[in-house]
Amino acid sequence: MKGTILIKKAMCKSCGLCIEACPKGSIFISKKINEKSYFPAEFDKKNNECTGCGLCAVMCPEAIIEVYREKK
């Protein structure tokens, strides 16, 4: 694993643009509803292929994705 992301689910509006942006298919729509009645985006921790490229965060209209990379 080279990277990972944190999504602030309470502020997600389920637009799906991060899912479209992720080249690794590492984000999906959660089955659990959030406080605003949206099904938020969720990071696929199980098959983590994240490289920390940051495309999801660049696309996210809500600016609620934090991107982390492994320290060298």
Next chain:
Amino acid sequence: MKGMKKVIGRPKYLKEVPNHYCPGCGHSIIHRLLAEVIEELDIRDRAICIPPCGCAVLAYYYIDVDMVEAAHGRGTAVATGMKRCLPDRVVFTYQGDGDLAAIGTAELIHSANRGESITTIFVNNGVYGMTGGQMAPTTMVGQKTTTTPKGRNSVTDGPPLKMCEFLSPLDGTAFLARTSVHSPKHIQKTKKAIRQAFQTQMNDEGFSMVEILSQCPSNWKLSSVDSCRWIEEGMIPQFPLGVVKQRQTEPS
């Protein structure tokens, strides 16, 4: 997070509050880019934004800089006064296409022609978003809106107005660019253009404007992802992207 380093996060000057924009709306992306550029140029204390009438009317709840609200379309007139009184500030208007290209055309043309040292962030989503999706001057030919249920007709409604090209012959305009926020690559280019526009103002070179093609999924009646596709396939062929004008300043 252990052993990990944060590389991207919420910008410092974008307030930690949920915004009122619809899911997938381009306005929210543009707000973030403004907050990032203001932080990178270190101009938080001297930036003044003139927010519009339109969906971004509440921009002052989100971007943490001083703001003075203008009446619909009057952004560049208010910015002119602001900049003339406080010439050391970085003054920018934030305007939609209804605001800038319809009701505010007169103010815009004359501010640009006078070469006011202000920047305009022009959010072109091809409709009046806030009021329910009526036709704007920038609506595409054939595009269905609530006031053009059969699609915009170029004979009765005219073709879409290209504001960057329209302003480029004016002596007062120094930097004009059209960008888009429908993909990560284009978002990065938009950020670069916003930075260039602010720098044009900080170098006192004249009027600067960035026109940003921006998705309005609600009024286009498309999903967020399909709205981005519509920008690529429907809008960009009509509104070509790139720097439309960059005046070379003569060495003094």
